[in-house]
Amino acid sequence: MAGYGRRGFIFYSLFGLLSACTVAQVNQQQSSAINLTISAASSLKDVLNAIAFQYNQENTNLKIIYNFGSSGSLQQQIEQGAPIDIFISASPQQMEALKAKNLLIPESEKPLVGNQMVLIVPQGKTGISRFEQLTNPDINKIVIGEPGSVPAGQYAQEILINVGLYNTITPKLVFANNVRQALTYVEMGNVDAGIVYKTDAQLSNQVKMVAIASPNSHRPIIYPVAILKNSKYPDLAKLFVQFLFQQKAQQIFKDYGFQILT
Structure with missing residues (x-):
């Protein structure tokens, strides 16, 4: 009897330990952070990382995962079924295309912030202070985003057409996959000038x-945000989007040079 009691004690002790481990694992899974995936234009990389840090100070159970790229490429990924919760484009054009395909939650699309386009040159380069001077013989290569998929490239193309330069300087143009790549080309001295967002x-x-483009030379630069219909966590996505419009986040956008719309 005594031996049986000892075996019973060991059995129930082990059973209790295993049960405790199982409960601990369940609790750990329940308390683990939920991943919210956001596809966003490359020009938003730094500001959105700063906003995510601020958001996680108050929401530790939510992990923000960003997917940065050109807005056109991100649009295609979403159309092909990429598991995205929120999309922030650098132009309304991509958002309208997704809306037309019924991929957005109705009424979730909103204009978020604005931006400006500027002409940049490598630090130390002189002799250029206006867009019209891009025809100068010492300006051999000019980088802009690929107009077919990069909103910054579309805005740059509009500027060059508006000032009557596009056909003249087309042989000088180098096309980048996104605005950050365009910025890098100028930083590295691979080109003589570039047209990018002011925030970059x-x-x-x-x-x-060296020059800021006139607002009249291109369409208004608006970054819209929307929640995708296939979002796994639409309620959490809605809360994050609401945070983007709150004073804390709007101040971060402003600190990074974006234009506040409201």
Whole structure:
């Protein structure tokens, strides 16, 4: 009897330990962070990382995962079924295309922030202070985003057409896959000038802004945000989007040079 009691004691002790481990694993899974995936234009990389850090100070159970790229490429990924919760484009054009295919939650699309386009040259380069001077013989290569998929490239193309330069300087143009790549080309001295967002130019001490494009020379630069219909966590996505419009996040956008719309 005594031996049986000892075996019973050991059995129930082990059973209790295993049960405790199982409960601990369940609790750990329940308390683990939920991943919220956001596809966003490359020009938003730094500001959105700063906003995610601020958001996680108050929401530790939510992990923000970003997928940065050109807005056109991100649009295609979403159309092909990429598991995205939120999309932030650098132009309304990509958002409208997704809306037309019924891929957005109705009424979730909103204009978020604005931006400006600037002409930049490598730090130390002189002799250019206007877009019209891109025809100068010492300007051999000019980088812009690929107009077919990069909103920054579309805006740059509009500027060059508006000032009557596009056909003249087309042989000088180098096309980048996104605006950050365009910025890098200028930083590295691979080109003589580039047209990028003001917010990107401000992040680099290796380039110099020499001109700001007139707002009348291109369509308004608006970054819209929307929640995808196939979001796994639409309620959490809605809360994050709401945070983007709150004072804390809007101040971060402003600190990074974006234009506040409201």
